[in-house]
Amino acid sequence: MKLYYLPGSCSLATHIVLREVGAAFTLERYDPSKGATETGAAYTAINAKARVPALALDSGDVLTEGAALVQYVAGQHPGSELALPTDALARTRVQEALSFVSSDFHKSFSPFFSADTDDAAKARAKAQVERHLTYLEGLFSDGRTYFVDDRLSVADVYLFVVLRWVEAAGLDLEAWPKVSAFRSRMSERPGSRAALQAEGLLDAA
Numbered sequence: 001m002k003l004y005y006l007p008g009s010c011s012l013a014t015h016i017v018l019r020e021v022g023a024a025f026t027l028e029r030y031d032p033s034k035g036a037t038e039t040g041a042a043y044t045a046i047n048a049k050a051r052v053p054a055l056a057l058d059s060g061d062v063l064t065e066g067a068a069l070v071q072y073v074a075g076q077h078p079g080s081e082l083a084l085p086t087d088a089l090a091r092t093r094v095q096e097a098l099s100f101v102s103s104d105f106h107k108s109f110s111p112f113f114s115a116d117t118d119d120a121a122k123a124r125a126k127a128q129v130e131r132h133l134t135y136l137e138g139l140f141s142d143g144r145t146y147f148v149d150d151r152l153s154v155a156d157v158y159l160f161v162v163l164r165w166v167e168a169a170g171l172d173l174e175a176w177p178k179v180s181a182f183r184s185r186m187s188e189r190p191g192s193r194a195a196l197q198a199e200g201l202l203d204a205a
């Protein structure tokens, strides 16, 4: 398998899951400014949507969309800690959390990574991020360690990756102490550390 990635972006979630489950894979970095990967391959020939992550399987299939990729990888490793629950309700709860993180929460950060966003749009986006963080703080206020059913899941990994962007929105996560503690816990996991190290981000974790 090969993961196409951009350091620190949402592709980091798939990267961490690959490391957590012990999958065999290689990495190839995408450079949006060139529209090409580090080996010079035209990226739209790999993913016509021109977004990371993309996961090229040994079969030749290419999977895209981060929420799908983390479920695919976890699903291939039923013995791992990140295995998807077999119970339909528990599995849907993981997908529910993943959907929130990969759509609403993830996308509320987009204006902070775009050069052409004006200050008013950034202020609206910041308020949205704050609203989502307050929702998460309420969730973790019941003493849970993880997002869903107090059991580690791919939604936690994706949530950790998005929480790494909070400072880019001009916010201090300490204002949401339970969410901050969750981010710290997740950053210490061996899979997180290995992926951050490989992406040259360990000091910024």
Ligand SMILES: N[C@@H](CCC(=O)N[C@@H](CS)C(=O)NCC(=O)O)C(=O)O
Pocket: 006, 009, 010, 011, 032, 050, 051, 052, 053, 064, 065, 066, 067, 102
């Ligand atoms: N719907 C896609 C969106 C992925 C996405 O937003 N990727 C961003 C990084 S987090 C990206 O590729 N940015 C580079 C660019 O837009 O040029 C998914 O959920 O995987």
